[in-house]
Amino acid sequence: xxxxxxxxxxxxxxxxxxxxTHDGAGVAKVDGYPLxxxxxxPGEKAKIKVIKVNKGYxxxxxxxxxxxxxxxxxxxxxxxxxCGGCQLQHLSYEGQLLAxxxxxxxxxxxxxxxxxxxxxxxxxxxxxxxxxxxxxxxVGEREGGLIAGFYQQRSHEIIDMExxxxxxxxxxxxxxxVKRICTKYGVTAYNEQRHKGSLRHIMxxxxxxxxxxxxxxxxxxxxLPNKERIVKExxxxxxxxxxxxxxxxxxxxxxxxxxxxxxxxxxEVIYDLIGNVKFAISSRSxxxxxxxxxxxxxxxxxxxxxxTGEETVIDAYCGIxxxxxxxxxxxxxxxxxxxxxxxxxxxxxxxxxxxxxxxEFAVGEAEVVIPNWYKEGIVADVLxxxxxxxxxxxxxxxxxxxxKPKKVVYVSCNPATLAxxxxxxxxxxxxxxxxxxxxxxxxxxxxxxxxLIELK
Ligand code: SAH
Numbered sequence: 001x002x003x004x005x006x007x008x009x010x011x012x013x014x015x016x017x018x019x020x021t022h023d024g025a026g027v028a029k030v031d032g033y034p035l036x037x038x039x040x041x042p043g044e045k046a047k048i049k050v051i052k053v054n055k056g057y058x059x060x061x062x063x064x065x066x067x068x069x070x071x072x073x074x075x076x077x078x079x080x081x082x083c084g085g086c087q088l089q090h091l092s093y094e095g096q097l098l099a100x101x102x103x104x105x106x107x108x109x110x111x112x113x114x115x116x117x118x119x120x121x122x123x124x125x126x127x128x129x130x131x132x133x134x135x136x137x138x139v140g141e142r143e144g145g146l147i148a149g150f151y152q153q154r155s156h157e158i159i160d161m162e163x164x165x166x167x168x169x170x171x172x173x174x175x176x177x178v179k180r181i182c183t184k185y186g187v188t189a190y191n192e193q194r195h196k197g198s199l200r201h202i203m204x205x206x207x208x209x210x211x212x213x214x215x216x217x218x219x220x221x222x223x224l225p226n227k228e229r230i231v232k233e234x235x236x237x238x239x240x241x242x243x244x245x246x247x248x249x250x251x252x253x254x255x256x257x258x259x260x261x262x263x264x265x266x267x268e269v270i271y272d273l274i275g276n277v278k279f280a281i282s283s284r285s286x287x288x289x290x291x292x293x294x295x296x297x298x299x300x301x302x303x304x305x306x307x308t309g310e311e312t313v314i315d316a317y318c319g320i321x322x323x324x325x326x327x328x329x330x331x332x333x334x335x336x337x338x339x340x341x342x343x344x345x346x347x348x349x350x351x352x353x354x355x356x357x358x359x360e361f362a363v364g365e366a367e368v369v370i371p372n373w374y375k376e377g378i379v380a381d382v383l384x385x386x387x388x389x390x391x392x393x394x395x396x397x398x399x400x401x402x403x404k405p406k407k408v409v410y411v412s413c414n415p416a417t418l419a420x421x422x423x424x425x426x427x428x429x430x431x432x433x434x435x436x437x438x439x440x441x442x443x444x445x446x447x448x449x450x451x452l453i454e455l456k
Pocket of ligand 1: 286
């Protein structure tokens with residue numbers, strides 16, 4: 001018997017929202033049939049219009065809020081609705097942290113089948129604005145010059161932007177200056193449809209502690225007319241610039257950076273500090289975007305690792321060696337592995353920079369390198385993983401289960417793949433002791449977690 005769908009397209013109905021989706025929409029159920037409505041909050045009663053009806057779920061549009069959530073706030077950012085970079089500004093920060101905690105708990109139960117895992121309240125920021133140390137904005141053209149900002153939601157129309165409330169002010173300043181200077185020297189914007197024009201993206205990186213600035217101009221072709229003058233004016237306009245990079249991306253792609261990088265001025269890297277460790281960061285390397293919370297995250301990982309100085313540690317997906325170098329100060333030996341060669345070059349430079357000599361880094365896939373290490377007799381007492389959103393490769397998880405490190409510390413930017421991988425480790429003889437979510441991305445739906453897993 002097929003269940004009939006209780007609503008029809010274009011119906012106006014009253015609903016009460018009970019949950020948020022992982023992308024921040026409100027969820028209401030009509031006779032068990034879920035409707036997803038943007039901008040609605042749990043606990044709210046509202047009139048909605050049904051705009052799409054699928055077999056198992058539908059979508060609605062918020063028409064009128066009849067009873068407001070006590071956590072609803074006015075959104076401070078004037079471009080919040082058009083931009084889509086943030087999804088939760090209409091929810092108070094306290095409400096966001098509670099929602100993220102619930103999301104982690106729900107996903108661990110639903111996907112990981114982990115009942116009763118201890119999930120701590122989310123560690124949030126005391127000042128949750130202006131936190132991002134990296135901006136990458138698409139460039140377009142309008143009469144009168146270049147614009148740069150963001151793609152309007154669900155389109156590739158670029159909206160010009162002067163300020164982003166989750167960016168560090170310095171990055172806004174860089175984008176404004178580059179826009180103005182490149183307009184002055186007649187640089188054209190890249191046109192996606194015609195695959196013509198020059199400047200595709202402006203990227204800015206800011207060392208929060210050192211105040212050093214990197215500017216990256218991503219262009220379609222290697223030539224950049226008036227290069228010297230553009231560079232000179234950027235250096236004069238923005239205090240702290242230490243590195244100006246041109247990145248050439250000639251492909252028809254949404255991927256921002258291309259393979260070719262040239263230093264136009266200054267250094268190849270900028271430096272920043274997390275705690276007492278200094279890092280060199282190049283244009284293509286991954287570096288956590290919220291430096292204040294990165295410290296919180298790494299301290300948590302370090303505290304779970306409970307190192308005494310005797311341990312062999314493996315740091316999988318190590319990037320520029322950030323976690324590895326933190327751990328190395330308390331371990332006997334740390335092995336880091338990462339797929340991006342430039343990141344490993346940075347990692348080696350970072351080890352040297354901090355005079356840390358008990359680390360060894362390798363370029364490659366964690367799921368290939370770590371099994372090889374294991375064959376060579378390298379066995380970790382503590383294994384840290386910090387994979388991208390898709391989680392750990394199964395081959396890596398199987399090697400962990402064979403290698404049997406006493407502890408696994410799992411740093412995750414996606415609770416769904418964390419839950420999936422925890423289930424595999426649990427079935428392989430491990431126990432999830434506790435999970436500490438950390439809010440690295442206030443006002444967005446993202447949530448980072450550190451999980452402590454022990455051999456049973
Ligand atoms: N631990 C680092 C980086 C975490 S981001 C930090 O905190 O800064 C995840 C990293 O995994 C990225 O640097 C990415 O390049 C790398 N990566 C992605 N797939 C990989 C794989 N299969 N093997 C090793 N590293 C990988």
